[in-house]
Amino acid sequence: MMYPPIFAVCSSNPGVQAALGSSPCRVFMFGHAPQGTTKPYAVWQLIGGSPENYLATRPDADNWSLQIDVYATTGELARSAAQSIRDAIEPVSYVIGWRGESRDTETKNYRVSFDVDWITNR
Numbered sequence: 001m002m003y004p005p006i007f008a009v010c011s012s013n014p015g016v017q018a019a020l021g022s023s024p025c026r027v028f029m030f031g032h033a034p035q036g037t038t039k040p041y042a043v044w045q046l047i048g049g050s051p052e053n054y055l056a057t058r059p060d061a062d063n064w065s066l067q068i069d070v071y072a073t074t075g076e077l078a079r080s081a082a083q084s085i086r087d088a089i090e091p092v093s094y095v096i097g098w099r100g101e102s103r104d105t106e107t108k109n110y111r112v113s114f115d116v117d118w119i120t121n122r
Contacts, residue, residue, distance in 0.1 A: 002120075009089055016084045027042045029045070031067070043068070066117075067099065069112070075110045078110040082114065092118070094116065094117045
């Protein structure tokens, strides 16, 4: 597997489905959601990573750092959706930092942001 399976983990989790839907599950890659996406939704993007290098053989795993941002019409919905994602991914990855909360001055959307480290076997 080349990339962390965040969508597969989130879209199969009942808590995330309750918060972000199931058909489709509103979790989008590259840090962008399609115009007009129903809120709340989450976006994720790779912010770093490296192969698990060895001297005698090829890497057997990759380490990934992701930024996850949750957007909603209220702070309560943003926090709740972020918690559902956290609960879904913690059994298979590591939350390494809370980036904070904000409210966009133009759209008035609320945002919760956090970083995750994920190891994927090749």
